[in-house]
């Protein structure tokens with residue numbers, strides 16, 4: 001009979017399970033590995049998950065694999081090859097492994113698959129709305145396909161693909177890179193939801209850009225799920241206007257789409273002040 005798919009609410013004990021498994025692996029592997037990463041859904045606080053810990057053992061390069069396979073063999077792990085996913089070596093284990101259920105993989109530092117696992121985990125760790133959405137989809141999938149793992153995976157696949165799309169956009173996006181500190185900016189304000197900095201080519205004596213930390217490309221992508229940050233941004237603008245003493249008035253502009261003058265596709269609010277503004281807007 002097929003194994004029943006169980007999705008449970010987040011349990012902080014999963015982190016302790018990971019730490020126990022990690023400690024045992026580290027004692028045996030020592031400097032053969034560069035790090036041991038908790039990946040997959042149990043690594044994301046707040047996320048519902050199948051209670052199986054996913055672990056990536058990171059090695060400097062594939063030349064260390066032979067020694068790692070034999071060391072893990074002594075701990076009760078059996079090498080299964082890449083199971084069709086290049087860059088990720090899978091290991092099964094026998095009853096000698098006295099630990100909570102887990103999946104163990106070995107990846108080289110430059111493995112694309114490792115990069116995907118870490119990017120997915122780190123995205124979810126910093127996007128609470130995605131965590132609730134993903135929890136909902138997984139619970140729904142387990143309800144619809146309680147004994148059909150392929151159906152379960154198919155049901156949640158579009159959500160995962162969207163997250164990967166967003167991760168790729170964020171890596172390419174100028175303003176996401178400014179938020180991450182990869183590109184310098186003249187910061188005027190920051191909180192957990194938004195970031196404000198001086199425009200590099202100001203068109204008024206005061207020209208500040210206020211942006212959400214979560215990547216939203218443009219105004220027509222605002223939905224009931226992501227609109228709260230926009231209200232927050234307007235609160236921040238009101239606060240900045242007070243602090244900067246803009247009592248002679250100011251203008252807030254958001255261009256949506258290329259034909260309206262949008263050149264950076266991460267939604268932003270231009271806060272402009274210090275000169276007269278004509279109407280209708282140019």
Ligand code: AMP
Nearest residue numbers: 185198199200201202255261262263264
């Ligand atoms: P928009 O044309 O409405 O998309 O506005 C994009 C704004 O981003 C322009 O006013 C640019 O001057 C500004 N900008 C582009 N690159 C940077 C940067 N590295 N730092 C600060 N502002 C920038």
